[in-house]
Amino acid sequence: MKINLNVDVHHLTRVEGHGNIIVKVEKGEIKQASWEVVETPRYFEAILRGQRYDAAGILTARICGICSIGHCLASIRATEHAFGIEIPEIAKKLRMLAKHGETLQSHFLHLFFLAAPDFINLKSVIPLLEKNPQVVAIAARLKGLANNLCDLVAGRTTHPVSLHVGGVSNFPDKRKLSLFKEQLKQSIPDLHATVDLFRTFEIPDFVRETEFVSLKGVDEYPFIGGNLISSDGIEMKEHEYRKMTNEFVVEHSTSKWCRLSRESFAVGALARLNNNYTLLHPEAKKVAETFGLKPVHHNPFMNNVAQLVEVVHCTYDSIRLINEILEYPENTPTMVKFEPKEGVGVGAVEVPRGILYHEYEYNQKGRIVKANCIIPTTQNNANIHYDIYDLVRKNVQKGMTDEKLELLCSMLVRAYDPCISCSVH
Amino acid sequence: MKYLFMESKRPKVAVFDFTDCEGCELQFANKEETLVDFLKAIDIVNFREVMSEKSDEYDIAFIEGSISRADEIERLLTIRQKAKFLIALGSCACFGGVNRMKNKFPMSDVNKEVYGETPKETLPVRSIKELVHVDFEIPGCPVSKAEVERIVQHIIWEVPYQFPVYPVCFECKQRFTICRFELGELCLGPVSAGGCDAPCPAGGTPCWGCRGICAAPNFQEFFNLAKERGFSKEEVIERMDFFGGFRSVTGSK
Numbered sequence A: 001m002k003i004n005l006n007v008d009v010h011h012l013t014r015v016e017g018h019g020n021i022i023v024k025v026e027k028g029e030i031k032q033a034s035w036e037v038v039e040t041p042r043y044f045e046a047i048l049r050g051q052r053y054d055a056a057g058i059l060t061a062r063i064c065g066i067c068s069i070g071h072c073l074a075s076i077r078a079t080e081h082a083f084g085i086e087i088p089e090i091a092k093k094l095r096m097l098a099k100h101g102e103t104l105q106s107h108f109l110h111l112f113f114l115a116a117p118d119f120i121n122l123k124s125v126i127p128l129l130e131k132n133p134q135v136v137a138i139a140a141r142l143k144g145l146a147n148n149l150c151d152l153v154a155g156r157t158t159h160p161v162s163l164h165v166g167g168v169s170n171f172p173d174k175r176k177l178s179l180f181k182e183q184l185k186q187s188i189p190d191l192h193a194t195v196d197l198f199r200t201f202e203i204p205d206f207v208r209e210t211e212f213v214s215l216k217g218v219d220e221y222p223f224i225g226g227n228l229i230s231s232d233g234i235e236m237k238e239h240e241y242r243k244m245t246n247e248f249v250v251e252h253s254t255s256k257w258c259r260l261s262r263e264s265f266a267v268g269a270l271a272r273l274n275n276n277y278t279l280l281h282p283e284a285k286k287v288a289e290t291f292g293l294k295p296v297h298h299n300p301f302m303n304n305v306a307q308l309v310e311v312v313h314c315t316y317d318s319i320r321l322i323n324e325i326l327e328y329p330e331n332t333p334t335m336v337k338f339e340p341k342e343g344v345g346v347g348a349v350e351v352p353r354g355i356l357y358h359e360y361e362y363n364q365k366g367r368i369v370k371a372n373c374i375i376p377t378t379q380n381n382a383n384i385h386y387d388i389y390d391l392v393r394k395n396v397q398k399g400m401t402d403e404k405l406e407l408l409c410s411m412l413v414r415a416y417d418p419c420i421s422c423s424v425h
Numbered sequence B: 001m002k003y004l005f006m007e008s009k010r011p012k013v014a015v016f017d018f019t020d021c022e023g024c025e026l027q028f029a030n031k032e033e034t035l036v037d038f039l040k041a042i043d044i045v046n047f048r049e050v051m052s053e054k055s056d057e058y059d060i061a062f063i064e065g066s067i068s069r070a071d072e073i074e075r076l077l078t079i080r081q082k083a084k085f086l087i088a089l090g091s092c093a094c095f096g097g098v099n100r101m102k103n104k105f106p107m108s109d110v111n112k113e114v115y116g117e118t119p120k121e122t123l124p125v126r127s128i129k130e131l132v133h134v135d136f137e138i139p140g141c142p143v144s145k146a147e148v149e150r151i152v153q154h155i156i157w158e159v160p161y162q163f164p165v166y167p168v169c170f171e172c173k174q175r176f177t178i179c180r181f182e183l184g185e186l187c188l189g190p191v192s193a194g195g196c197d198a199p200c201p202a203g204g205t206p207c208w209g210c211r212g213i214c215a216a217p218n219f220q221e222f223f224n225l226a227k228e229r230g231f232s233k234e235e236v237i238e239r240m241d242f243f244g245g246f247r248s249v250t251g252s253k
């Protein structure tokens, strides 16, 4: 069928940051199908030059309002590697708990507020206040609990204040921690209700084979540090991230692009799950199974489901972590003393939208000489772009309207949960 | 909504973001205990990060972010024309925020550092009031949702809002937080505007002054105190320039 199609989405809604989708099909032939990032750059790497080590985490948290904890963690990890600091075990557990808090709040925000409306023919979650207040109540309860967890462990959800080079500044109040454990257990029925809700959604059937990149878990589903792995069989050390990302500048976008074994690769919940499925909590695996999500899964729309699987995992794992943390006496030191020194360090952290890298080079005074940050959405941009092309190609053959194609392309981009202002940092 | 037999206005609200991290607008979706009431008290008609509906009819425009490109200036001017009441939301919008540290360098230099030989279009960072008239400013990085709620209530009931006049120290005392100076750290709390409930000192970080200057600061005294504790004037000034709210003291761009 020789059809003409035109999609021109300027500043896509319900995503973080500013991006455009442009599709032009003339007489059945694709003239253009592209994903363009038009966000204004902030030049963080340039601003980081000259900053003292204690400013780096505070500054880079401001790269992203949603995953500020992850940025802060990648930043202090890079600095700790540069200075040769080993942090206490308790600090590692507290950081992981803060990380789970962030993954939970970010995934809930995305699942309920950004992704779900498309599946129930709404333009935002706001009409649900009238139509289905129970769902809004569940969303508010789950997201609220996650935010409170971040507040307790990291001092604040947006732009944490307790995560520092050398460890974590406070041992959280044990009574509050125990209370959280109970609240997390009580949230499990809400999680099941969310799973049931997503079971009613029709996930578009679209597959384009790609490469998935994430941290490699050893005995835990990975979130903070470790080796890097790809589903095409590549494995590298954390400090070799540049060879894993191969960032390059493209004309039509203020965000850079990345590639590895193919023309593009994907990071995020689906990538983590594809590369580390066996390490998921058994309850999370059960959820994956009900959706038929098994590694290696190549439908990008299933990233939504992968996030759902991860919230189940993170909830159970937070309960485990709290139990372990409660074993420590409250006066256990959570910080180590250190001296700044000359050196280079890399920190890799799995933020909600995928693997994130920070690298700093320090002078003897503990000030940054050179900085590099590679953001998950930067790594996904090329993959999103080629997905759009393939999605259009497959649907042109089926026949389509502009409106339907616009919705489908928008849903595809939203499934990646892109963090665009982050990618143009 | 009725209160004391009076019908409240339900203002049409729009939220726009510019050069920033979107952390302030995210606070609109936080504080879940009161989220539903908050969303009922106002009529959000335009908020790209969380909704696809778009309307150009609004009473209040919240502007988040700083301005750093020509197309942003145009967008801002159009919004100013349409909005009856324009609020700068967060430290990026009020002062330029951390982004403003870019202005220390030539634009060609920052471009070379990040994009190499393919520079992108960029301008020195400016706050909103450097470009258009601003009716109200809510500082903070991020803003405090509790404070945003209070301010919105005042707007709905047409009661003028008064920011606290005390510095951040006052809120530390209310929370029984151990002073960061006592722990050997430099804190801008004595000269920084309170109202945030001092989350940073309590969480383990001194105040970096994200909300700008408090009502009646004594800078001479503060520089002396810092010196006594072993912090040079340069160090204090570097700290003050972090969020951009102390430029009247530091003289930075």
Ligand code: SF4
Pocket: A062, A065, B020, B021, B022, B023, B024, B025, B064, B065, B089, B090, B091, B092, B093, B097, B098, B140, B141, B142, B143
């Ligand atoms: S003021 Fe801070 S939290 Fe708000 S948008 Fe700017 S950087 Fe983000």
Ligand code: SF4
Pocket: B168, B169, B170, B172, B173, B177, B178, B179, B180, B181, B187, B188, B189, B190, B198, B201, B206, B207
């Ligand atoms: S910690 Fe800072 S804000 Fe708090 S009392 Fe001390 S100087 Fe004031």
Ligand code: SF4
Pocket: B140, B141, B168, B192, B193, B196, B197, B198, B199, B200, B201, B206, B207, B208, B209, B210, B211, B212
């Ligand atoms: S304590 Fe200082 S840095 Fe922290 S929120 Fe308040 S004004 Fe901002």
